[in-house]
Amino acid sequence: MSILSKKIISNSLWMMIEKCISIFGLIFVTSYVAKYIxxxxxxxxxxxxxxxxxxQTLTWFGNQEILFKRVSRNPKSGLKYLIGTQNLxxxxxxxxxxxxxxxLYLYSDFLTLIFGIATAFAAYFITQxxxxxxxxxxxxxxxxxxVNMIGxxxxxxxxxxxxxxxxxxxxxxxxxVITALIxxxxxxxxxxxxxQLKPISLAHYRKYYFGAGSALVLSTLAVTLYTQVTSLMLAALTSTRELGVYAVAVTLGMSWAFINTSIITSVLSKIYREKSRYQSYMMIAKLNLVIIIISLLMVIMLAIFGQWAVNFLYGNAYQDAYELILILGLATLCSGLGTVAARLLVKEESYRYISRKMIFVAISALPIxxxxxxxxxxxxxxxxxxxxxLLSLTVFNYFYKNGLIFKIHFFPFFKNSLKSKY
Structure with a gap:
């Protein structure tokens, strides 16, 4: 069974075109800004x-993937849910x-406060x-x-x-602000x-928003924590200078993740509609292989062109970023595969497992x-x-259903057992 129909490929390409232009545009102009300030x-x-x-994570309250799944299955119902929870x-x-x-007003300087206010406005438009x-x-x-390219x-x-x-x-x-507002x-x-739908705000939508999201909000908050905890730790243990260098390394080493995300998002709409568990597991295994191939190609490109990119775009002040790029590229590979596994758990509505897993990931992230x-x-x-x-992808996933995700990761060896069981 092919997981890449013409419509899915077209949708993925549009998402990648948008993100590609966004990333390359942001890299060049951000590097210009980074040199300046x-x-x-x-x-x-x-x-x-x-x-x-x-x-943003707390505002969505774990509902982003639920909203996506609901619209994928029933656009009209999903649309009512989207609009009905807007005021919330x-x-x-x-x-x-x-x-x-x-x-920020009390404990930071004026420039940080201004950037904070601008980011708040941008975050507001993103959450709406x-x-x-x-x-x-x-x-x-x-x-x-x-429209994103225009903005x-x-x-x-x-x-x-x-x-x-x-x-x-x-x-x-x-x-x-402009990046999100336009x-x-x-x-x-x-x-x-x-x-033609008008704004609505029904009580049962609010209850479902908190009820369905409560199992996932800790998970998504944990994801935000463990992905951002490094930045917070750097700011706390070193200085904003190191954080600035790290931000450059993240931009170059992980910005290509949009390729994985575009393919995953497009394929998921098909996987969510698949009623056969075995067929969906097979589709996920194929998707994993696609993500691995793309990611390894990108890591090789980072190894070849990474040092040149840092020198050309950012200059000597950011030279330390080069040592981090390849490491972050491999982290992005793990993150892409982890996203696929997480969406499988969402499809099976294993929200409690997701929540518990991500809490443990977040707790482990702090000391690490x-x-x-x-x-x-x-x-x-x-x-x-x-x-x-890596831990989030493997150890913390492999406890689910007696190693189901482990078996999907090594699908050729467990194909027959999965087929007979599901």
Whole structure:
């Protein structure tokens, strides 16, 4: 059974085109900005992004994948759920964002506060952007691609002009907001032209949002924690300079993850509709193989061109980032396979296992990150990410259903036993 139909391939390509342009555009302009403001100030932007990553996670309350699955199965029902929980996300966002902004006001400098406010606005529009989920689920990602490229173009142009005319660093807050605001407004306009649904807020939607999401919110929060804990540890144990260098390494070493994500997201709409468990397991095994091949090719490219990219794009101030790139590339491979495994658990509605697993991953991430960064600083940060992703992919997954994910990872050896059982 082929997992890549023409529609899925087309949808994946649109997602990859959008992300490819976004990543390469952001790399070139971000490198321009990074050279302009230096590692320490660049680290302040990274710190603001890290903090509001938690806000986005809490606002979605574990419902992103549930929303995607619901729209994939029944677009009309899923759409009502998306719209019906919109006001709830607004309240959750304010509850989570305001304390962080107040903390930045009290304990950080003025520039960090400005970046924090801009990132808060951007995060707000991202959490209200239900149109991205809807378009991806119905395989209309071309809409997301086109409008996101328009927003990115406006943001990149504004950043370029700010640096070109050597304006005050605070003006760099403007493109942070533009990146999220313009795509949100355009997608909303396009959606409203084709859909007649009005904003609704029903009690049973709110109850389901918290009920279904409660099992996953700890999981998604744990994911955010263990993926961002390295940045927080670096800021706490070293300085924003190291965080700035690390942010560059992450950009170059992990930015290509959009390729994996695009393919996974497109294929999942087909896997979620598959009723046969064995067939879905076989499709997941094939998807794993695709992710491995793509990831290894990207790691090889990083090995060949990584040092040149750091020198050309960011300069000598960020030279330490090169040592981290290959490590983070391998971590991205593990992360891609981990995403596939996590979506299998969502398909089987094993939310309790997901929640428990990710709590253990998050708990293990704290000492691993602390020890590695304390002993090895920047290089330790990269190794801690790779170790955590590897543990999340293997050890913490293999307890599920007597090693089901282990058997899918080594599908050719367990093909017959899975077929006879499912």
């Amino acid at each position: 230096g590692p320490s100030n660049f680290g302040k932007i990274a710190l603001a992004a890290t903090l509001f990553g938690f806000v 996300r607004k309240i959750l966002f304010l509850v989570c964002a305001l304390p962080i902004l107040f903390g 952007d239900v149109y991205t989920i809807y378009n991806n689920a119905i395989l209309h990602s071309y809409i997301n691609a086109i 990115l173009g406006a943001a990149l142009l504004s950043r370029y002009l700010i640096v070109l005319f050597e304006m005050n660093y605070t003006f760099l807050a403007i493109p942070i 795509p949100f407004l355009l997608k909303k306009y396009i959606f409203n032209k084709s859909q 990150s602390y020890i590695m960064i304390y002993l090895f600083e920047l290089k330790g940060a990269a190794y801690s990410v790779m170790i955590i992703e």
